[in-house]
Amino acid sequence: MELDTVLMSRLLTAMTLGFHIIFATLGVGIPLMISIAEFIGIKKNDPHYKLLARRWTRGFIITVAVGVVTGTAIGLQLSLVWPNFMQVAGNVISLPLFMEVFAFFFEAIFLGIYLYTWDRFNNQYIHWFFSLPIIIGGGFSAVFITTVNAFMNTPQGFEIQNGTFSAVNPLAAMLNPATPTKVFHVLTSAYVTCAAILAAITAVMILKRKMTDYHKKALRLTMTLTFLFALLTALAGDFSAKFLADHQAEKLAAAEWHFETEQNADLILFGWLNEDNEPTGEIRLPGFLSFLAHGDFNAEVTGLEAFPEDEQPPLWVHYMFDLMVTIGFLLLGIALLYLLLAKMKKWNEHNKGMLYLIALSGPLAMLAIEFGWIYAEEGRQPWIIRGYMTVEEAATSSPYVTHMFFLFLALYIVLGTLCVITLRKLFRNNPAEEELEKHYPSFKKGDNE
Amino acid sequence: MSYELVGITVLWIFLYGYLIVASIDFGAGFFAFYARMTKKDHVINQLIARYLSPVWEVTNVFFVFFFVGIVGFFPETAYYYGTAMLVPASFAIILLAIRGSFYAFENYGTKQSTVYTFLYGASGLLIPASLSIALTVSEGGFIKEENGSVSLKYMELFTSPLSWSIVALSIVSILFISATFLAFYAARAKDLPALKLVRTFAMFWSTPTIIAALTTFIVLSQHNERHYENMLDLWWMFGLSVGFFLIAVWLLYRQKHYGLAFISVMMQFLFAFFGYGIGHYPYLLDPYISIHEGATHASMGIALVAAFIGGLLLLIPSLILLMKLFLFDAEYVKGRK
Numbered sequence: 001m002e003l004d005t006v007l008m009s010r011l012l013t014a015m016t017l018g019f020h021i022i023f024a025t026l027g028v029g030i031p032l033m034i035s036i037a038e039f040i041g042i043k044k045n046d047p048h049y050k051l052l053a054r055r056w057t058r059g060f061i062i063t064v065a066v067g068v069v070t071g072t073a074i075g076l077q078l079s080l081v082w083p084n085f086m087q088v089a090g091n092v093i094s095l096p097l098f099m100e101v102f103a104f105f106f107e108a109i110f111l112g113i114y115l116y117t118w119d120r121f122n123n124q125y126i127h128w129f130f131s132l133p134i135i136i137g138g139g140f141s142a143v144f145i146t147t148v149n150a151f152m153n154t155p156q157g158f159e160i161q162n163g164t165f166s167a168v169n170p171l172a173a174m175l176n177p178a179t180p181t182k183v184f185h186v187l188t189s190a191y192v193t194c195a196a197i198l199a200a201i202t203a204v205m206i207l208k209r210k211m212t213d214y215h216k217k218a219l220r221l222t223m224t225l226t227f228l229f230a231l232l233t234a235l236a237g238d239f240s241a242k243f244l245a246d247h248q249a250e251k252l253a254a255a256e257w258h259f260e261t262e263q264n265a266d267l268i269l270f271g272w273l274n275e276d277n278e279p280t281g282e283i284r285l286p287g288f289l290s291f292l293a294h295g296d297f298n299a300e301v302t303g304l305e306a307f308p309e310d311e312q313p314p315l316w317v318h319y320m321f322d323l324m325v326t327i328g329f330l331l332l333g334i335a336l337l338y339l340l341l342a343k344m345k346k347w348n349e350h351n352k353g354m355l356y357l358i359a360l361s362g363p364l365a366m367l368a369i370e371f372g373w374i375y376a377e378e379g380r381q382p383w384i385i386r387g388y389m390t391v392e393e394a395a396t397s398s399p400y401v402t403h404m405f406f407l408f409l410a411l412y413i414v415l416g417t418l419c420v421i422t423l424r425k426l427f428r429n430n431p432a433e434e435e436l437e438k439h440y441p442s443f444k445k446g447d448n449e
Numbered sequence: 450m451s452y453e454l455v456g457i458t459v460l461w462i463f464l465y466g467y468l469i470v471a472s473i474d475f476g477a478g479f480f481a482f483y484a485r486m487t488k489k490d491h492v493i494n495q496l497i498a499r500y501l502s503p504v505w506e507v508t509n510v511f512f513v514f515f516f517v518g519i520v521g522f523f524p525e526t527a528y529y530y531g532t533a534m535l536v537p538a539s540f541a542i543i544l545l546a547i548r549g550s551f552y553a554f555e556n557y558g559t560k561q562s563t564v565y566t567f568l569y570g571a572s573g574l575l576i577p578a579s580l581s582i583a584l585t586v587s588e589g590g591f592i593k594e595e596n597g598s599v600s601l602k603y604m605e606l607f608t609s610p611l612s613w614s615i616v617a618l619s620i621v622s623i624l625f626i627s628a629t630f631l632a633f634y635a636a637r638a639k640d641l642p643a644l645k646l647v648r649t650f651a652m653f654w655s656t657p658t659i660i661a662a663l664t665t666f667i668v669l670s671q672h673n674e675r676h677y678e679n680m681l682d683l684w685w686m687f688g689l690s691v692g693f694f695l696i697a698v699w700l701l702y703r704q705k706h707y708g709l710a711f712i713s714v715m716m717q718f719l720f721a722f723f724g725y726g727i728g729h730y731p732y733l734l735d736p737y738i739s740i741h742e743g744a745t746h747a748s749m750g751i752a753l754v755a756a757f758i759g760g761l762l763l764l765i766p767s768l769i770l771l772m773k774l775f776l777f778d779a780e781y782v783k784g785r786k
């Protein structure tokens with residue numbers, strides 16, 4: 001019974017976070033895309049881009065709503081499901097959680113303003129200007145919450161006396177060793193995901209209906225951004241791996257099935273483990289793990305053997321890591337291919353195959369977010385606060401978590417379904433071409449606005 | 450003032466803010482439903498949507514602010530309330546989730562359906578009812594701690610006159626606050642048919658509000674004598690509260706100065722809410738958590754207060770801008786923008 005509540009607590013948290021992160025990622029990245037589109041639209045006085053910003057915003061509010069309600073759920077659940085964790089860690093990490101709320105507050109206020117003031121100002125830059133606090137608010141909420149997660153991986157900023165935390169230094173806790181790489185990677189991966197998803201939606205529209213200038217411009221913009229942020233994401237991922245090698249070696253070792261400490265370590269891709277726990281059927285890149293971990297093909301990489309058995313993360317995180325990295329390179333490849341095709345005059349970057357690939361890249365990017373988080377969280381097992389508190393110690397003792405799990409499962413199914421239905425209705429009944437004429441009637445005649 | 454006192458004061462102010470803005474929101478949902486059932490929705494629903502659309506997310510953040518803040522300043526609350534409130538709070542989350550997202554789906558998405566209006570109206574009354582359980586629990590006597598494990602005494606809770614009177618009070622207060630605000634908003638919009646309707650709502654719900662408040666007062670005296678005595682010592686605050694209530698009702702009755710009427714209602718609840726809160730001192734959960742023993746470390750407390758001041762400097766100008774654009778911009782209120 002005891003173990004069951006722990007398991008259900010973990011499942012409940014994983015489910016809520018896994019659901020929230022979809023909308024949270026959109027909440028961080030989409031405002032940037034909207035803002036860029038609106039800026040280009042005003043600058044070039046091109047109604048296509050302005051309409052792009054409008055339509056993205058309209059979809060965005062639906063996802064924000066789900067982000068807000070699931071965020072409220074996870075915020076409360078952190079106390080409801082992990083009371084012992086919050087009682088102890090609350091002393092050290094409540095500062096970033098508190099500041100996160102301010103970031104939301106800021107974002108929420110300006111989102112309200114942005115949504116309802118499209119045509120209210122003569123100077124269009126004023127309206128565009130209101131998009132900046134939304135980007136900043138969303139970005140900072142990601143930064144603050146990520147410092148909390150970073151703290152759980154490399155806790156610092158306190159001393160232990162009689163089993164409780166004392167001499168707390170909240171700033172040191174926030175600026176722990178995991179923070180820089182984590183924040184960088186979380187932000188860039190949110191941006192690449194949003195760019196890829198918007199590109200994918202555009203590609204689907206083109207495949208389903210017909211191509212217009214509006215769609216071409218949208219695709220060009222989003223694919224350029226995908227490329228840019230995919231590069232940054234891979235760079236940030238590389239930094240993250242180097243961070244792990246230095247500070248959390250067991251996580252990287254588990255992801256790489258790297259059992260023994262050695263120099264010139266191989267990178268293992270996919271495969272499986274046989275009875276003797278040896279990787280089989282894998283792709284080996286000689287020396288690449290050393291390179292990933294330390295930027296040097298001959299460097300020594302700590303293996304799992306260096307850690308006590310009961311402090312080793314589960315080995316299946318290998319697949320999560322591999323899938324994430326593979327998707328990372330796929331995104332980069334797809335975006336590069338598109339840009340190359342677009343550069344070459346004789347090739348057509350809007351051929352069916354290319355569009356299908358782009359349509360695939362959006363969902364793939366979101367999957368990479370999920371895989372990445374599952375890797376990061378499972379790779380911390382058995383700890384909730386690494387080295388100080390295990391997951392088992394932290395969970396609630398309430399026997400009702402199982403009921404709550406199913407209750408929330410039902411909730412997320414309803415929310416997810418309704419969200420998709422609403423978004424589809426919103427855009428199906430209202431194609432871009434018609435809306436262009438409605439909002440910018442003079443555009444057809446060729447004069448500006 | 451010590452940092453824990455600053456902390457609880459700030460949090461209490463925010464909870465009061467949530468009480469007001471959320472009441473307007475929740476009550477409006479109920480009125481929208483009622484208006485639809487009685488075929489009067491064309492009269493007020495436009496008005497309601499116009500106010501609510503830009504601000505519902507802000508309302509939600511008030512709540513998030515409160516519970517993140519209370520766990521920050523008083524981590525012990527996470528342990529006791531967290532364990533005990535798993536079920537009621539989960540229900541509240543689910544209702545909040547349904548309400549918030551349905552609101553977005555329907556308003557930004559497609560046309561309104563009666564089922565949705567019903568859910569929207571009903572959840573507006575059920576959320577405060579389930580959240581108010583936390584207030585009941587804080588009075589003590591509903592939590593037991595056995596071999597290091599905390600749980601809620603459901604039987605006692607459901608049979609307690611205190612919990613039901615608090616639930617009743619929360620629901621009628623919401624309707625009263627909301628109706629008075631809508632009267633003010635309608636008056637600003639010079640929407641006379643709507644004003645006429647919501648003014649009757651406000652008049653109607655004023656009497657139950659004061660009756661429920663008195664009942665709760667009496668029931669509390671039997672449940673938690675210490676709290677009751679403390680509140681009696683603060684008699685002048687409750688006196689002021691009743692005074693403002695009378696002013697509000699008088700103004701509503703005379704059909705003028707609706708803005709002032711709403712401010713009076715705000716003051717009525719301000720004094721009652723703070724009288725109640727100060728009387729609660731020093732306990733956050735009678736008798737397990739007191740403000741002084743349950744507080745976080747001084748360094749964290751001070752950091753939180755500093756973050757709070759920094760945050761306010763950012764938020765207040767933004768909130769003023771929001772209100773200028775939507776609440777005090779007569780053209781917007783009238784629907785011309």
Ligand code: HDD
Pocket residue numbers: 153178182183185186189190192193233234235236237238240241244251324325327328329331365366368369370371372373374375376379
């Ligand atoms: C679009 C999403 C995406 C993509 C393409 C990648 N990642 Fe990632 N990765 C994430 C999304 C993500 C994430 C969701 O943002 C994670 C989860 C936790 C975190 O800090 O970031 C993450 C975690 C994460 C970690 C663990 C960090 C930690 O626990 O401290 C490492 C080592 C990498 N990533 C490395 C990479 C590498 C080498 C990639 C090669 C291209 C890569 N990631 C692509």
Ligand code: HEM
Pocket residue numbers: 010011013014017018021082085145146148149369370373374377378380381383384391
């Ligand atoms: C950045 C903020 C995050 C915080 C503070 C956080 C916190 C937690 C906590 C307290 C737990 C329970 C203890 C545990 O099992 O380790 C947990 C587990 C988990 N979280 Fe996170 N998490 C964060 C982000 C995410 C995200 C975005 C995902 C998305 C997929 C995620 C996926 C999981 C999973 C899969 C588990 C279950 C691990 C298990 O079953 O052992 N986490 N997280």
Ligand code: HEM
Pocket residue numbers: 017020021023024025026027028063064065067068069070071072073074075076078097104105108138141142145146186506509510513
């Ligand atoms: C890295 C993981 C996370 C990211 C990037 C993230 C980001 C966001 C964003 C951007 C929003 C605003 C919704 C929107 O604009 O779409 C949001 C909502 C929210 N998140 Fe998360 N979040 C993460 C994990 C968490 C965790 C672990 C918690 C728990 C403490 C949490 C608590 C909340 C709350 C309370 C809200 C609602 C706030 C409101 O009412 O506006 N988030 N999150």
